[in-house]
């Protein structure tokens with residue numbers, strides 16, 4: 001048996017590396033595709049829903065797929081530093097892969113608007129963290145300006161190697177299911193990931209490994225929904241801070257995906273997003289971060305309306321781990337822990353009360 005050593009090694013022939021490229025990897029990819037057992041029955045639909053649990057990547061999000069590739073290429077090109085703007089997950093991944101490579105990571109994050117787990121990661125991995133009094137979109141603009149004047153490589157998804165790495169998630173799904181699903185649902189912020197999945201599905205279809213390509217459906221938070229509104233949003237807001245983005249970088253690419261796949265965009269309230277996150281945890285034992293649950297919120301809404309027909313096979317990408325944002329998770333749980341004396345009678349009473 002051969003040890004799994006990350007997605008570049010696994011999909012080497014389909015990625016821009018050579019035999020001499022030094023691979024910067026933490027064993028990312030190869031994430032579980034979990035079939036939902038209880039939720040389809042709960043919503044009364046005869047449908048197959050799989051979740052691609054990207055929260056099990058080394059830094060807890062799909063960003064690791066893009067980052068292994070982007071940092072590998074940055075190092076190959078002689079870069080000594082990388083930079084990104086981030087709502088949190090990209091900064092965590094950039095920081096980790098930079099350490100692995102022995103280079104410096106500069107990360108720009110919106111002050112006070114990233115989940116605690118993500119901040120903890122960037123700090124632990126030793127990134128240079130620059131909190132800006134502004135949002136992600138402003139951070140992105142600054143990163144582009146800085147990179148024009150300094151020897152740093154941008155590792156946001158405008159870096160084409162990010163897309164190359166992230167397309168491997170589509171490969172894994174087809175390798176496992178034997179074909180593409182009918183529908184692929186995912187949360188959309190900058191729209192790098194929807195672009196990457198479409199590239200992966202398209203390459204496999206072109207080579208005959210997949211017989212078809214899925215309909216791509218992108219879901220946004222209502223307060224940060226430029227693709228649904230059809231224009232940029234200046235002051236995006238949502239509890240799903242990962243997708244609190246009003247000026248998506250891959251605007252044109254995402255519209256191409258929508259047209260080529262005959263897909264659509266839709267938006268959901270924070271309440272709907274949190275309800276979907278809770279539902280996944282409570283009924284399937286899968287804990288994702290709020291932004292990730294937008295994909296399931298959307299799939300269930302489109303099943304209800306009939307836009308996605310019964311009998312379909314759906315894959316929802318769960319982009320990040322629920323542990324990334326413990327504050328939001330605890331905040332929405334109504335059943336709080338009970339505290340009792342460390343005595344048998346007290347524990348017995350608590351168990352009886354909970355039966």
Ligand code: F0G
Pocket residue numbers: 061063085086087088089090091157187188189190191192193194242243289291292319320
């Ligand atoms: N889900 C999560 C958990 C994310 O962190 C992101 C993006 C998305 C979905 C949206 O993906 O931008 O490719 O459409 N997070 C970026 C970051 C912006 O900085 O971590 P997208």
